[in-house]
Amino acid sequence: MLTAFTAAEYHGMCGWERDTIHVLAPLSVSGREVAEFTVRLHRTRRWQWPSDPLVFRCQGLAPAVVIAASTFTSPRPGCGLLAAAVQQRLLDVSSLEHALQRATRTRHRAALLAAVQDISGGSQALSEIDFTRLCRRAGLPAPVQQRVRREPSGRRRYLDASWRRSDGRLVIAEVDGAVHLNPRRWWEDQSRQNELTIADALVLRFPSVVVRHDEATVIAQLRRALLVRSD
Template identity: 40%
Template structure:
């Protein structure tokens, strides 16, 4: 796309800044209603939905889809949720529908809308709280990354997806857990707020992958001591390695194998890493992410036996019968 010159028209700059997408009102102010109708009749421009025009007749690019979504809702709409998080760099999650957020006073209620073929569905949400500091001046405007992740967790299809969103945002270094906690802390009506805060605090404690967060929750649920996460250890070659979970006092090392361990190359690399960081006397246990999630009692029993064999003694629980 050609960058306009200083002496180009207001419309040229508007089309450049909005990826060739404008509202009818914007185009009419820059030209005139008659000229806009002429461009549409001549096939040089295309109407994608009521009130939104694209200054070419072809298919929409992803940036243009986002502009159509925002302008079709209203001038106070912003990209939000997974859509805004993806624009900030989040990987591994669905791209549709496009999530748009508007103030609660907006006449459009929470809804899913489909525009013309070739345009993803648009899901509109309303909010009573959107402080200026939670909005990012991007093109189009979107919620900041921490707010986007908190909203995405609230709008997720399940608790597991919500935890995955928060964990991925922290693991991919898009936000710090403290930022998630700060945003969720002021959104008292946010859906799944307790889950979001709990997941962010686990990430704050060193857990990065969702499997590690699930592991910390398992230890808490079965009253096992909390391990150190991402423990640093140098191998024989002097390279820094990271242990998923380690109880230093009892010299128990746990590795949590995610889906990537299905790849033989990753599996062998992890075995080499484990052998290189292993020290005489350490106990090493490995669990899959699926075991931790679907067979937690079995995992907890094995951990309990290993910790007990190493000298750990459960703290007595008083007050019972």
């Protein structure tokens, strides 16, 4: 049956397509039996044929993305894949967690389970997972993620990370990936920041590449904004 990236594409997931067809088969199937196709074969001990032989055979999305995440040499892109499945509203966190609990031999399993916990806390993208973990390592207060704010126009906005200081002021951190360089998205970001500034919120913006490669600067600015002492 179809699995991994091929099954994810079949279920409607965007941005992770692959030319190679990924198929799942029992352990007894030999790679020589599928060599005539451009496929990547994955084997499983938990194999069960569909009861109806005419049913199109495609693995469920949750176990399929777990297999796809295990194909990367490092866990980071796999964590991004899991976050994308939730961000695209194709899976909920409980389904991912259940699939990982069953996949006891999965590569990078510990890191993927940790990512699922971060996603359940509100992280919607890999950059937000990186940011949350940075805050945790630095001993900073855990932010509220994806806080909903309604603007005067009535539009609902989601804040990447936010804190309420002891003096009552709202501190907001936005993590900007490459998509934020799009002119239309850039203006939407500026408009949202204007509304937050008018409401007397303290807004910090960090490019995702800075979160990954210049942690010291990000942590220092967050400490000053949150009035957290560095002992």
